[in-house]
Amino acid sequence: MKFSEAYEPVIGLEVHAQLLTESKAFCGCTTKFGNEPNTNVCPICLGMPGVLPVLNKNVVEFVIRMGLATNCRIAPRSIFARKNYFYPDLPKGYQISQYEEPICTGGYVEIDLEDGTRKKIGLTRIHMEEDAGKSIHDQDAQTLMDINRCGGPLIEIVSEPDVRSPREAYLYLYKIRQIVTYLGICDGNMEEGSLRCDANVSVRKKGETSFGTKTEVKNMNSFRNVERAIEFEMNRQLRMLEDGEAVVQETLLWDADKNAAYPMRSKEEAHDYRYFPDPDLVPVLVDEPWIERVKSNLPEHPTTRRDRFISEYSLPWYDANILCEERGIADFFEAEISHLHKDDGAKQKEKIKLVANWVMTSVLRELGQRKIRIEDFSLPTGRLASMIELQVDGTISSRISKELWDEMLESNEDPKVIIEKKGLAQVSDEGAIEKIVNEVLEKNKLQVEKFLSGSERVFGFFVGEVMKATKGKANPTLVNSILKRRLSETVLSK
Ligand code: ADP
Ligand code: MG
Ligand code: ZN
Secondary structure, eight states: OOOOTTEEEEEEEEEEEEOOOSBOSSSSOBOOTTOSTTOSOOHHHHTOTTOOOOOOHHHHHHHHHHHHHTTOEEOSEEOOEEEEOOOTTOTTSEEEEOOSSOSEEEEEEEEEOTTSOEEEEEEEEEEEEEOOOEEEEOTTSOEEEEOTTTTOEEEEEEEOSOBOSHHHHHHHHHHHHHHHHHHTSOOOOTTTTSEEEEEEEEEEETTOOSOOOOEEEEEEOSHHHHHHHHHHHHHHHHHHHHTTOOOOOOEEEEETTTTEEEEOOHHHHOOOOOOEEOTTSOOEEOOHHHHHHHHHTOOOOHHHHHHHHHHHHOOOHHHHHHHTSSHHHHHHHHHHHHTSOOOOHHHHHHHHHHHHHHIIIIIHHHHHHHTOOGGGOOOOTTHHHHHHHHHHTTSSOHHHHHHHHHHHHHHOOOHHHHHHHHTOOOBOOHHHHHHHHHHHHHHTHHHHHHHHTTOTTHHHHHHHHHHHHTTTOBOHHHHHHHHHHHHHHHHHHO
């Protein structure tokens, strides 16, 4: 459905990212996922009276990384607050969060729009908080509690209402995921809940400067669902506005099966969190040297890296974008590039482009088929580069390189060894090729006649026959030129 020309949606996103620290935010319990329910718990994360939380330094380290990677100001002093509410998955009765004085403020994330331009989405804040437990509704209509996740380390990234379409929301989320995974602070898995997104949506007449009443949509567990849920909600609000109804501020839950969002029961969302500074926790102090240390250890930003791939390796935007999508893939690509022999401009470019093509197709396909990550890909570093060298210097044809690649994955052997063993080297001996060409022409007199009477398509047939006779190993350039020469000599001799 096309959205009304007269209206526009205004969207702000709240993203929770589960941090990859080994222990929880305020106790020593492990954050390991998938353990027996209620085994990764202690008096602190169970919220027993009289216990004292102690902040995990790595949580601060990780949020500083995120803050710096998103151009935020890092507060030298920030405060933990208690967010009070009653829910079975929260035994303490409050969540430790940050409220009035969060650690990061005022940053932005740059997204890549489809038309090639970039747009900055402002970040209001990024703060640290703890996770709640999980309620499991079983078949017997009982609700069971798993407290393992309680006290797990989270950051919440709150955007300004700068997003103007479901697509932009998708691209924003994509960039957030890319950044947290590059930084190694979150695995970015939305399906498993390591990355969660709530969308705040309102609709207004174009040209208006104030915002309309917003609703908040929760419970989307994939990028697509975030896009769809926003699409649904902005259209629902548009219909209301066009019918002269007022949008009510409320929280909706996305139902992916029904492709619709439904209001939460109003009691559940009637929140008054009664925030107040947590008296058990001292202010978080971050000094300049700490910030500098984190800054100097930051990996290259994915967007910067993509731009560098374009300028340094002369790759098209599309290629650079795919190669930089995941840090491991970009690392793999650059490791192979560093194994290429240094050649002059054009030849080096050609080789780099071939490596890029190979990574984007064969490597990614292989990972997909084996359902593994690049980190678990066993091909020794430099093998792809040597294969490309052998292709470019004419030792093997590009057709044979596909066969060689499969052999390489199979045996893990060096390409030179495989070529030797399997006799895959390209035949560039003119005499040998000419002999085969002559045989092919001799055997196919009818086709030769056809060619001579003007049917040029038959040329491809001859090439195919020569390739077949050499098991694909004849140098295609030589095959072409020798065929042309022999055929024209045939014309002359007629
Ligand atoms: P709340 O107090 O309801 O949590 P906040 O002001 O903290 O609201 O904002 C939460 C999120 O909602 C932010 O991402 C913000 O950008 C977004 N937001 C605020 N007002 C609007 C609006 N009128 N329309 C869409 N999004 C909004
Ligand atoms: Mg909120
Ligand atoms: Zn604990």
